[in-house]
Amino acid sequence: MFAAAAVALLVAAALVLVRAALGPTVFDRVQAANTIGTLAVLILSVFGFLTGRPDFLDLALTYGLLNVVGTIAVLKFFQYGDLGDPGEAEEPR
Amino acid sequence: MLRAANSVVVLFAFWLLLSGYFTAFLVTAGFACAVAVVAFAWRMEVIDHEGHPMHLGLRPFAYVPWLLKEILKSGWQVTRIILDPKLPVSPTLVRFRPSQRTDVGLVTHANSITLTPGTISVEVGRDSFLVHGLTRESAAGVVASEMDRRVCRFEGQR
Amino acid sequence: MSLAIDLASWALLVAGGFFCIVGGIGLIRMPDFYTRMHAASVTDTLGAGFMLAGMMLQAGLTLVTVKLALIGVLLFFTSPTATHALARAAMTRGVQPLLADGEGAPSKR
Known part of the structure; x- marks a missing residue:
């Protein structure tokens, strides 16, 4: 199941x-x-049940927390940083 | 001060729930961690009505079941649209004025709009929300909606 | 009794898997970026919700259920925030939404 x-x-x-x-x-x-991050959280929890090791839920919890931070970090990079401009050393505030 | 004490209790309960071990050392360490986190947050001055909205009491818990019901309903509609071979979408942007006054109320309203499939809040401000709806009907459904009234009640307006 | 719980949790897991796949199909079929986000939110809310509910029924009243509930609360708080940040970032970078009524995006700010 x-x-x-x-x-x-x-x-x-x-x-x-x-x-x-x-x-x-x-x-x-x-x-x-x-979305893959959300699915990965679910896969981790299901895998914990599949193998009978509830420790995987802690991994899922951590992954869920990191997922949103990662998404927002990438977005911030694309909104304020510029990939095509190598001359910029500091991220503008 | 009451807010800080309440935060310690909540964080300590969180530790106990996640750890599941109840030896003397781990429980003491958990309590020390909860106190340390609240001390740091106190120094950063983020323990206020926004960081720890305990003045709302239990009212949020009355709002959640209604929100879940709405999510189920509109989620099913979006599923039918996705599986329809003709893909009957009519994306629409709508701008309207929310009637909440506090930040907590505005954030709750915007998050609830995004959480219900079929509507996404694109711009959120104190006096206007810009919402993208998957169909004309779902976009029209967020203006002066039931959700608006319920969030108002939940943030304490009559 | 345990058979009934098994059946209920099986149904919930199947429903969760169904909604996750529907979200994936929608993500491929939808015509533009903003409409795709609606499909992804089906996966985030209904798919995750049903899956976690099914697993909670299997676990019974233990700490495992508490952790599953925490994962659910976490997803329900963070996924709209990420979606909103994404929509806002796309709008400020000038990704024009496809609109049914033909007019462009309303004036910014």
């Missing part, structure tokens, strides 16, 4: 990965990465 749930989550992650590869704008890719 948990194996079926894990397979469904993996299929969903594969679909999202297609969008991350296609995504015309960088925001599509960030959105896909964020």
